[in-house]
Each structure stands twice: as structure tokens, then as C-alpha cells.
Amino acid sequence: xxxxxxxxxxxxxxxxxxxxxxxxxxxxxxxxxxxxxxxxxxxxxxxxxxxxxxxxxxxxxxxxxxxxxxxxxxxxxxxxxxxxxxxxxxxxxxxxxxxxxxxxxxxxxxxxxxxxxxxxxxxxxxxxxxxxxxxxxxxxxxxxxxxxxxxxxxxxxxxxxxxxxxxxxxxxxxxxxxxxxxxxxxxxxxxxxxxxxxxxxxxxxxxxxxxxxxxxxxxxxxxxxxxxxxxxxxxxxxxxxxxxxxxxxxxxxxxxxxxxxxxxxxxxxxxxxxxxxxxxxxx
Amino acid sequence: xxxxxxxxxxxxxxxxxxxxxxxxxxxxxxxxxxxxxxxxxxxxxxxxxxxxxxxxxxxxxxxxxxxxxxxxxxxxxxxxxxxxxxxxxxxxxxxxxxxxxxxxxxxxxxxxxxxxxxxxxxxxxxxxxxxxxxxxxxxxxxxxxxxxxxxxxxxxxxxxxxxxxxxxxxxxxxxxxxxxxxxxxxxxxxxxxxxxxxxxxxxxxxxxxxxxxxxxxxxxxxxxxxxxxxxxxxxxxxxxxxxxxxxxxxxxxxxxxxxxxxxxxxxxxxxxxxxxxxxxxxxxxxxxxxxxxxxxxxxxxxxxxxxxxxxxxxxxxxxxxxxxxxxxxxxxxxxxxxxxxxxxxxxxxxxxxxxxxxxxxxxxxxxxxxxxxxxxxxxxx
Amino acid sequence: xxxxxxxxxxxxxxxxxxxxxxxxxxxxxxxxxxxxxxxxxxxxxxxxxxxxxxxxxxxxxxxxxxxxxxxxxxxxxxxxxxxxxxxxxxxxxxxxxxxxxxxxxxxxxxxxxxxxxxxxxxxxxxxxxxxxxxxxxxxxxxxxxxxxxxxxxxxxxxxxxxxxxxxxxxxxxxxxxxxxxxxxxxxxxxxxxxxxxxxxxxxxxxxxxxxxxxxxxxxxxxxxxxxxxxxxxxxxxxxxxxxxxxxxxxxxxxxxxxxxxxxxxxxxxx
Numbered sequence: 006x007x008x009x010x011x012x013x014x015x016x017x018x019x020x021x022x023x024x025x026x027x028x029x030x031x032x033x034x035x036x037x038x039x040x041x042x043x044x045x046x047x048x049x050x051x052x053x054x055x056x057x058x059x060x061x062x063x064x065x066x067x068x069x070x071x072x073x074x075x076x077x078x079x080x081x082x083x084x085x086x087x088x089x090x091x092x093x094x095x096x097x098x099x100x101x102x103x104x105x106x107x108x109x110x111x112x113x114x115x116x117x118x119x120x121x122x123x124x125x126x127x128x129x130x131x132x133x134x135x136x137x138x139x140x141x142x143x144x145x146x147x148x149x150x151x152x153x154x155x156x157x158x159x160x161x162x163x164x165x166x167x168x169x170x171x172x173x174x175x176x177x178x179x180x181x182x183x184x185x186x187x188x189x190x191x192x193x194x195x196x197x198x199x200x201x202x203x204x205x206x207x208x209x210x211x212x213x214x215x216x217x218x219x220x221x222x223x224x225x226x227x228x229x230x231x232x233x234x235x236x237x238x239x240x241x242x243x244x245x246x247x248x249x250x251x252x253x254x255x256x257x258x259x260x261x262x263x264x265x266x267x268x269x270x271x272x273x274x275x276x277x278x279x280x281x282x283x284x285x286x287x288x
Numbered sequence: 289x290x291x292x293x294x295x296x297x298x299x300x301x302x303x304x305x306x307x308x309x310x311x312x313x314x315x316x317x318x319x320x321x322x323x324x325x326x327x328x329x330x331x332x333x334x335x336x337x338x339x340x341x342x343x344x345x346x347x348x349x350x351x352x353x354x355x356x357x358x359x360x361x362x363x364x365x366x367x368x369x370x371x372x373x374x375x376x377x378x379x380x381x382x383x384x385x386x387x388x389x390x391x392x393x394x395x396x397x398x399x400x401x402x403x404x405x406x407x408x409x410x411x412x413x414x415x416x417x418x419x420x421x422x423x424x425x426x427x428x429x430x431x432x433x434x435x436x437x438x439x440x441x442x443x444x445x446x447x448x449x450x451x452x453x454x455x456x457x458x459x460x461x462x463x464x465x466x467x468x469x470x471x472x473x474x475x476x477x478x479x480x481x482x483x484x485x486x487x488x489x490x491x492x493x494x495x496x497x498x499x500x501x502x503x504x505x506x507x508x509x510x511x512x513x514x515x516x517x518x519x520x521x522x523x524x525x526x527x528x529x530x531x532x533x534x535x536x537x538x539x540x541x542x543x544x545x546x547x548x549x550x551x552x553x554x555x556x557x558x559x560x561x562x563x564x565x566x567x568x569x570x571x572x573x574x575x576x577x578x579x580x581x582x583x584x585x586x587x588x589x590x591x592x593x594x595x596x597x598x599x600x601x602x603x604x605x606x607x608x609x610x611x612x613x614x615x616x617x618x619x620x621x622x623x624x625x626x627x628x629x630x631x632x633x634x635x636x637x638x639x640x641x642x643x644x645x646x647x648x649x650x651x652x653x654x655x656x657x658x659x660x661x662x663x664x665x666x667x668x669x
Numbered sequence: 670x671x672x673x674x675x676x677x678x679x680x681x682x683x684x685x686x687x688x689x690x691x692x693x694x695x696x697x698x699x700x701x702x703x704x705x706x707x708x709x710x711x712x713x714x715x716x717x718x719x720x721x722x723x724x725x726x727x728x729x730x731x732x733x734x735x736x737x738x739x740x741x742x743x744x745x746x747x748x749x750x751x752x753x754x755x756x757x758x759x760x761x762x763x764x765x766x767x768x769x770x771x772x773x774x775x776x777x778x779x780x781x782x783x784x785x786x787x788x789x790x791x792x793x794x795x796x797x798x799x800x801x802x803x804x805x806x807x808x809x810x811x812x813x814x815x816x817x818x819x820x821x822x823x824x825x826x827x828x829x830x831x832x833x834x835x836x837x838x839x840x841x842x843x844x845x846x847x848x849x850x851x852x853x854x855x856x857x858x859x860x861x862x863x864x865x866x867x868x869x870x871x872x873x874x875x876x877x878x879x880x881x882x883x884x885x886x887x888x889x890x891x892x893x894x895x896x897x898x899x900x901x902x903x904x905x906x907x908x909x910x911x912x913x914x915x916x917x918x919x920x921x922x923x924x925x926x927x928x929x930x931x932x933x934x935x936x937x938x939x
Contacts, residue, residue: 008750015747016759018740019822023762026819030777031769037780045407045655046382047389048780062661066668084677091674104674106926111681113922115880117899118915122684125691129544145484147544148531162681220770222883227903231490231532234668237772237883242667244776244887246382247492247660248389254780257773268768347717349891374718377901390783392807394891586805588891 037254046248056255063256066239067263069225073150073235074218077157078165078211084158085165085210090199092166093173094181105170112163120156120227127152127228148230156224161217165210172206173199208275212268219264236260348592349374351384351398353579354535355554358612365599371592379534380491381654388413388584395584396593399449402437402578403493403649409440414582416443421594424601426621434578434618437648446580447601450615452552453638453646454494454575457536461564462546471501471570475525478547483528485546487536492663493649494575495522495532498549501572508650515662522666532667540565556614556635567635573645578618685919692912709913719914722898726879729810729894733818734874741825742867745833746859748826766823775887778816782808782888808890816888817881821874828873832866833859872929876922 041051060067092104111119125131127146136144146152176199184194222237229238236256243253348371350357362373376395378384381404387393389411400408408414419425425447427435438446456474458467462485468474475498478486488495497507499518509515530545539545540558550558555567581597583590599605603621610617610626616636617623623631631637653659692710696703713719748759790805797803836859844854882896889897895914902911 012747012750015743016751019744019826020759022740022815022819022822023766026778026815027762027766027774030774030781031765033781033784034773034777042657045389045411046385046660048784062665063668065665087670087673088677091670095670096674102930106930107678108681110919110923110926111685113876113880113926114685114915114919115882115896115899117882117896118688118911118918119684121899121903121911121915122688125687126684129542145530159680159684162677216768216770220772220883222772223900230530231667232526232529237770239664239668240772240776241886242664244779245386246380246490247664248382248386249657249660250780253776257776261769261773264768264770372717390779390808391786392809392890 034254034257037251038258040251040254042249042251046250048250051251056252057259059252060255060259063236063239066234066236067259069150069233070219070221070235070237071263073154073157073233074215074221077154077161077218078215080154080158081161081165081214082207082211085162086169086207089166089169089173089206093170093176094178094199108163108166116160116223117227119160120224123152123156123159123228127155147228148232150229150233152228153225153233156228157218157221160224161214164217165214168209168213169203169206172203172209176202204275208271212271212275215271216264216268219260219267344369344371344591344595345589346370347372347374348589348596349376349394349396350596351376351378351387351393351395353378353399355537355557356399356613356615358609360612361600361605361608364605365596368599369592369595371589371595373596377535379489380493382492382660385654391586393584394588396587396589397581397583397596399579400446400582401649402434402580403651403654405437405446405580405582406440406651407655408582409445413584414445415585416445417447417583417597418594419444422447422598422601424598424603426619429620431618431620437578438580438582446582447597448618449579449581449600450553450610450613450617451576451578452615453569453643454498454549454551454577455555455567455569457540457548457550457555457558457565457567459540459543459546459562459565467566467568468547469568469571471498471572471574474547474549474570475499475502475521478525478528482547484530485544486525486529487531487533487539487545487548488529489534489536489549490532490667491534492659493653494549495666496659496662497575497649497653498570501570501574504572507573507575507647508653510652510656510658512658515658519662519666522662523669526666526669551615552635553613553615556633559635560614569638569642569646571642571645573647576643576646576648578648579615688912689916689919691909692916694909694912697908709909710917713910713913713917716910718893719895719898719910722893722895725810725813725892726895729813729817729885730875730878733814733821733878734871736814737818737821737874738825738867738871741822741870742829742863744822745826745829748830749833763823763826766819767827771820771881771883774816774820775884778812778884779808779887782812808888809892812888812890813885813892813894816884817878818874820884821870821877824873824877825867825870828870829863829866832863836862868929868932872925876925 037048038056039052039054040056041049041053043049088108092101092108096104124147127133129147131146133144133146136142180198180202181194184198185191189197220237221235222241225233225235225238226241234242240253240256240260243249243256350373352375354377357375362375366372378387381401384398384400385404385407388395388398388408400414405414430448434451435448438444438448456468460467463481468477474486488498496515496518499521500507500509500514502521503514503517505511505514505518531539533539536545536548536550537554537558540548541562550567552567555565558565559567581600583593583597587593600609601619603619603625606617606619607622607625610622614636691702693705693707694702694709695706744759748756751759786806786808793805794803840858840862841854844858845851849857880896881894882900885894885897886900893901895918899911899914902908
């Protein structure tokens with residue numbers, strides 16, 4: 006068979022799948038975003054920009070997301086980096102694989118079940134009861150932005166550790182030796198050698214976590230008690246409760262646009278630092 | 289006329305089809321007589337639907353509310369018919385409506401509230417009930433106030449399950465033994481003594497409605513100015529809430545929450561297990577509602593659906609249900625079997641002066657876009 | 670430094686430990702330990718709806734992973750020979766598939782399919798010879814597999830493509846010089862080199878589908894996957910049955926991971 010036909014044949018199933026299940030549905034969302042709410046909910050064909058002009062009604066949800074998503078990302082980074090460093094540079098090779106698996110395993114358990122544990126830990130019978138027993142009074146931890154932040158860090162930590170570990174592991178250890186031989190104190194070595202060389206991993210990790218956080222629904226739903234609304238929660242509400250498909254589509258379009266802008270800016274910045282890695286493959 | 293299953297006249301086919309459609313014959317009879325049984329089985333198994341079996345099948349899918357059914361009754365239903373009840377729980381009529389509008393729910397029976405039924409009929413989402421398959425329903429025995437909304441345009445689309453009110457549950461141990469008795473107190477105390485301890489329903493009708501009662505407006509109001517007042521109150525209260533959820537029993541039981549917007553049955557269940565928790569109505573008014581059983585169009589196990597509804601409406605079973613979930617029922621046959629103390633229970637049967645202030649929810653309250661949007665803004669805030 | 674690592678591992682595993690611990694609760698409450706028993710494992714395993722949810726998740730996971738891996742690998746191989754505009758379009762689609770949040774994909778799929786079905790079903794009813802027995806399309810297994818497979822396929826393409834790019838070309842040339850057919854070259858030279866990528870893609874695809882909640886939540890229709898069951902149970906009233914389910918899923922994931930790791934390690938050695 007001619008190579009050209011074989012290439013086309015090999016590409017056909019994937020293309021068909023992408024077009025029918027990705028491109029077409031996204032076009033439908035785009036079209037719906039200009040429509041109206043149906044009389045009892047749903048979609049009624051129309052063409053107007055009203056939904057986009059009305060996006061301010063969900064300003065709080067966007068604000069929550071744009072505040073807690075970066076906060077969660079940074080918190081993850083701060084906790085993950087030392088652990089990745091330890092695994093890549095300090096841990097003995099014998100233990101390394103085992104420890105790595107132990108980091109990944111929680112990620113392979115459904116986030117749903119893991120967050121559920123925090124409902125108990127942060128709820129009345131968990132940490133607050135400990136705090137009350139110590140005589141420090143009553144403090145509510147569950148159903149707060151703090152609980153959602155903890156849930157985020159807990160859920161996404163493994164995802165942040167892995168790319169940082171990969172880039173640190175590829176580090177040529179002799180560079181570190183050379184730096185200390187040249188008389189640099191350990192912290193300076195870290196700042197001028199380790200950190201810059203690990204930036205690709207940091208960038209990948211942050212981007213992965215941030216992208217996933219923008220669409221997050223479960224963690225605020227479970228740990229926020231209906232009080233902490235991300236854009237994801239606003240979207241679910243618009244399709245599953247207030248049933249305004251047209252406005253929901255507009256919110257979805259807005260979310261995707263915000264993400265595209267943020268990610269593009271982010272990648273331009275990090276490409277300058279990290280020296281041009283433009284695919285997120287880790288293998 | 290012929291007895292052979294592989295040859296059937298057009299007339300007989302149409303005749304049997306009409307009888308089946310009216311519900312006069314069972315599906316098995318129809319399929320057997322017209323020879324479609326075999327064809328249908330082959331088709332169904334190739335399309336992945338369950339093949340016909342003797343009896344009503346192995347399951348019935350029920351969409352209902354939290355803490356609303358006695359599991360023992362489901363067990364006995366399964367023992368009697370072989371069908372297990374697959375219970376899906378929802379916290380608001382809006383969610384049920386959204387799912388039905390999206391189609392393909394797979395529900396056989398669901399429990400709509402009085403003001404939703406006309407909308408469901410309008411949208412073509414539920415079917416008129418074949419009352420001959422629900423012999424346990426005796427129209428004369430049911431209080432028309434509560435059973436009435438199930439009939440639209442002279443056809444019965446839904447049969448009465450129970451009725452109740454929407455009030456508040458207070459853990460009086462946290463309030464010097466006093467129960468909160470008015471919506472004014474409810475919303476004011478949430479911002480003061482009960483800050484961080486109050487829950488409201490994740491449900492536009494009751495949450496907005498109860499906020500409207502604070503100002504003395506109608507529970508069903510869709511007036512933009514009144515709604516704006518309600519929204520201001522809700523947004524002011526939000527930071528003081530413990531949670532926004534229709535599933536408030538766990539938090540009330542664990543003591544995390546002290547005050548909750550509450551339905552009759554939950555109030556009764558809580559009070560029965562924890563006597564300090566008392567259920568009261570707001571003296572300004574509030575909601576009175578009745579719930580029904582209905583069958584959505586396209587129910588995959590219609591036989592099982594009817595069997596379940598009929599079973600649950602059997603007065604003895606219905607009495608077991610009401611004793612479990614704590615909602616009063618509109619069936620006078622059941623009420624005749626209850627003890628006088630039960631009938632005098634103020635939670636289930638509130639005094640007349642409080643009852644008369646209550647309003648039934650209206651269909652337009654459910655579908656009004658402003659109220660839906662207000663609720664979404666409130667949750668978003 | 671080691672202390673820090675220990676603390677982080679504790680942070681990761683104490684909640685999991687709590688879940689596993691309470692799965693052995695002899696009492697009914699999910700928040701009070703009242704003695705130990707394995708009753709909840711028995712209850713979970715004999716609960717028809719749990720077993721069904723598990724079967725659905727398994728079916729959808731395997732089907733979507735298989736299809737995604739097959740079509741994704743084919744596409745990754747074919748993309749080597751595609752340049753210019755077509756390549757850019759394809760790259761854009763892959764980028765979008767990965768970048769767009771799952772919730773938007775779920776919603777888009779829901780409204781696109783519902784609109785399609787609302788249009789298609791009356792036509793089917795009108796055309797079908799026996800009006801009342803017309804097949805009606807609705808959300809279910811098909812929509813689940815299609816939606817999950819989309820994201821998985823994009824993942825597989827990215828992974829396998831990187832693997833293909835990192836291959837040693839000289840081996841392929843050598844194989845051709847030695848007279849092997851293109852298929853033979855593929856089977857004996859290319860495939861072994863990219864196989865770890867294919868396997869990794871398959872495992873990732875399966876895990877993604879098995880654990881996914883948000884897309885399934887929108888497109889599952891009447892079907893229930895395990896995550897959907899767990900989520901609704903948390904609403905229904907919490908019993909340690911959920912803990913039992915969670916612990917079992919965790920144990921299976923652990924085994925899968927260790928197996929995958931040992932296969933990959935052995936593969937890398939050759």
C-alpha cells in the first residue's frame with residue numbers, strides 16, 4: 006500500500022474521533038452560548054451577546070478560582086519541591102523506586118475517596134475536636150476555603166512531585182560537585198545550579214496542576230459544603246440545577262478563553278526561563 | 289383470525305397494539321400474540337436491553353429524596369417480587385427536572401412535588417398513570433388538597449405519597465432550651481448566636497421562599513423588587529452558614545450544625561432520635577407541599593414501576609413508611625390506623641393557626657429564571 | 670530533610686489510612702469506630718449496584734483505553750510523515766483535547782449528544798416498522814466510552830509520539846537494508862522500542878477512565894460508574910461501605926502499578 010494512503014488510513018480513526026467528540030461538541034457549546042434559556046430550562050435558539058454581558062453574575066466564582074487555583078499551585082510547589090529534591094538527590098537508589106511508587110499511588114486512587122477522608126478529618130469530630138480539647142475554642146475548618154485549599158494540595162501533590170523529580174533526576178550531579186568544589190555554599194549551589202536546571206520540571210508541574218485546577222469541581226463540592234464555588238461548580242449548577250444551558254455555555258466559553266490566555270502567557274514566560282520545551286511529554 | 293404466532297392480520301396487530309397501549313393487556317401478552325416476542329428478545333439482547341423474564345424483572349430504579357423510604361419495605365418488596373430497588377437520591381426538584389430534560393435517566397419511578405407536575409406534563413416528560421395497575425389507590429380515601437395536583441386536564445399523572453411542611457429544626461440544647469419559631473429569628477440569629485452553625489437547603493424554592501418570609505412577602509413571589517430584598521439578605525447571611533445542602537441530617541446529628549431549614553419528615557426523625565432537636569414552623573408562614581409518585585416516559589421497567597407504586601400505596605405498607613420517614617400521608621385509611629398521639633403530633637400535624645399561613649409552591653416559582661439565577665448567584669457569592 | 674519527607678508521606682497516607690481503618694468498622698457510623706469487622710466488604714461485594722457500577726467502570730475503562738491506545742498509536746506513527754498545515758491542525762486538536770477542562774468536555778458532549786438524540790429519536794420512531802419498539806438512542810455506555818476515549822487518545826498520541834521521536838533511526842534503516850518488509854521492520858524494530866510508551870499510555874488511559882467522575886457525571890445517562898456511585902452514596906447517607914469500596918480500589922490500583930512497573934523495568938533491560 007502506498008505510504009501516503011497508509012498514513013491517511015492510520016490517521017483516519019483518530020481524526021474522526023477528534024472531530025465528532027471534540028470539535029463538534031465545542032462548536033455546539035459556542036453556538037449555544039449565544040442562545041437563550043428555554044422556558045422551563047434548557048436551550049432556546051437565539052443570537053445575542055446577553056450571556057456574555059451577564060458573565061459578571063458569576064464573578065465570584067471566577068474570582069475564587071483565580072485566587073485558589075494559583076494559591077493551591079504554589080502551595081503544592083512549595084511542599085512538593087523539597088520532597089522531589091530529596092527523592093532525586095538524597096535518597097539512595099535502592100529506596101528511590103519504592104518511594105516514588107508510594108508518592109504516585111495516592112494519585113491513582115480516586116480523588117473522590119481521598120477527599121472524603123478530609124470531610125472527617127476537618128469535620129467536627131476531627132481536628133477541631135482536638136483543638137477544642139486543647140482549650141483553644143471552636144474553629145470551623147470544614148466548608149471553608151481553607152478546607153478546599155487543603156483538599157487541593159492533598160489531591161494534586163503527587164502530580165506536582167513527579168515532573169520536578171524527573172527534571173532533578175536528570176541533573177548531572179557532577180555539576181553540584183563542581184559548584185561546591187569551587188567553594189560555593191550549599192544554598193548558593195542550590196540557587197544557581199539546581200533551581201535553574203529544574204525549571205522545566207517546575208514549569209511542567211505547575212502548568213499541569215493549574216490547568217486541572219481551573220476546571221475543578223469535586224474538591225470544592227465535597228469540602229466546601231456548597232459555600233465555596235469554583236467556575237466548575239457554577240457550570241455544574243447551570244446544567245444540573247438552574248438549567249440555563251445558554252448561559253452555562255457562555256461560562257464554559259469564558260473559562261476556556263481565560264485558560265488559553267493564562268496558559269499562553271505562562272508558557273511564553275517559562276519558555277524564556279527554561280529554554281524552550283514546548284510539549285508536556287514526560288516520557 | 290389465526291392461532292399461529294408467525295402470521296397475524298394487520299387488523300389484529302393494530303387491535304392488540306391499541307389494547308397494549310391502553311394498558312389492557314400485559315406486554316407479554318401483546319408480544320406473544322403478535323409474534324413480536326421472539327423478535328423483540330433478539331433485538332433487545334442485541335441492543336443490550338434486558339431480555340424479558342417472568343415477573344417484573346430484577347430491578348426498579350427510583351429517584352427520590354434523602355431519608356424518604358424505609359429500607360425494610362424495599363427488602364420485603366424484593367422478597368415478594370424479586371426486583372431490587374435502585375434508589376437515586378436528589379436534593380431538589382430542579383435537579384430531577386434537569387435530569388429528565390437531558391433524557392435517558394433510566395428512572396422507573398420518581399417522586400415529584402406538587403408544583404412540578406403541570407410542568408412535567410407540559411414538557412411531555414411523564415405519562416398518565418394506568419390506574420388499573422394501581423388497585424391500592426382509592427381516590428376517595430385521599431385528601432384532595434394533597435392529591436389534587438396529581439391530576440392534570442382530568443388525567444391522573446401522579447398519585448399522592450405524602451405531604452408536609454418546610455420549617456426549621458433547632459438543637460435547643462444550644463439555645464437555652466428554646467426552639468426558633470420565626471423566620472425573622474432564623475435569619476437574624478444565623479448572623480449572630482448561630483453563626484457558623486446554620487444550614488439552608490440547596491434548593492431555590494425553599495431557600496429563597498424562606499428569605500422572602502423574613503420580609504413578610506409571599507413564599508412564591510417572583511416580583512423583582514421582593515427578590516432583590518431576599519437576595520440582599522441571603523448574601524449577607526452566607527458567610528455565617530455552615531453549609532448549603534438539602535442533606536442536613538448528618539451535620540445536625542453530629543452537632544456540627546445547630547439550626548437547619550428542615551422538612552417535616554427530617555424534623556420528626558431528628559426529634560425521635562435526639563429529643564433536644566425540635567421542629568417548628570416559622571410563624572410568618574412558609575411552605576406546605578405534597579409529594580407524589582410518577583412514572584417518567586420511557587421508563588425501562590414499567591411493570592416494576594407500577595408494582596412498586598402499588599406496593600408502597602398498600603395502606604399497611606404506607607403506614608410503615610410514614611412511621612419511618614415521619615411525613616403525614618393524605619390517605620384516610622392509613623390515618624385511621626394511626627394512634628391518637630401520632631395524629632396529635634404537632635410536628636406532623638401542625639396547629640391550624642400555623643398551617644393557614646403556609647403556601648403551596650407554584651409551578652411558575654419552579655420555572656422562573658430569575659429565582660434560579662438568584663440561587664446560583666447566592667451559591668457563587 | 671528526611672524528616673520532611675517522612676512528614677509529607679504521613680500527610681499523604683494518614684487520610685488513606687483513616688479510610689482503610691474505618692472500612693473495618695463494626696458499627697454503622699462513618700465517624701465513630703466501634704470495633705472491627707469485615708462486614709462492609711461483604712456488603713459491598715454483595716451489593717448488586719456496587720458490582721454493576723464496578724462492571725460498568727471496568728467495561729468503559731478497558732474499551733476506551735484499548736480504542737484510545739490503538740487509534741492513538743496509529744495516529745502517532747502516521748504523524749511522523751505529516752508536515753505543515755495538516756500537522757499544525759492535528760497538533761492543535763491534541764493540545765485542545767488535553768487543555769480543555771474535563772468539565773467543559775463533559776458539558777459539551779452532553780449538550781451535543783442530547784441535541785443530536787432529540788433530533789434523531791423522533792426520526793427513528795417514525796421510520797421504524799413497529800412504532801413502539803423503535804430503538805431509542807440515549808446517553809450510556811457508548812457516550813461514556815466515546816468521551817473518555819477522546820482524552821485518553823490525545824494522551825497516548827503525546828506519549829507514543831515522544832517515544833517515536835526518541836527512537837534510534839539507524840536501526841530502522843539497518844533493518845530495511847537487510848531486506849525486511851516495512852511490516853517486519855515495524856514488528857521487530859519499531860514496536861519493541863515504543864512498546865513501553867504504548868503500555869504506559871494504555872495504563873494511564875485506563876486509570877483516567879476508571880477514576881473519572883466529572884465527564885461520567887454528565888454523559889453516563891442511566892449508567893452508573895463506580896465514581897458516580899461513590900459520589901451519590903456520600904449524598905445518600907454515609908456508611909463504611911464506601912470505605913470498603915475505596916480500600917479495594919486502592920489495593921487494586923497498587924497491584925496494577927507494581928505490575929506495570931515491573932513490566933516496564935524488564936522491558937527497558939532488553
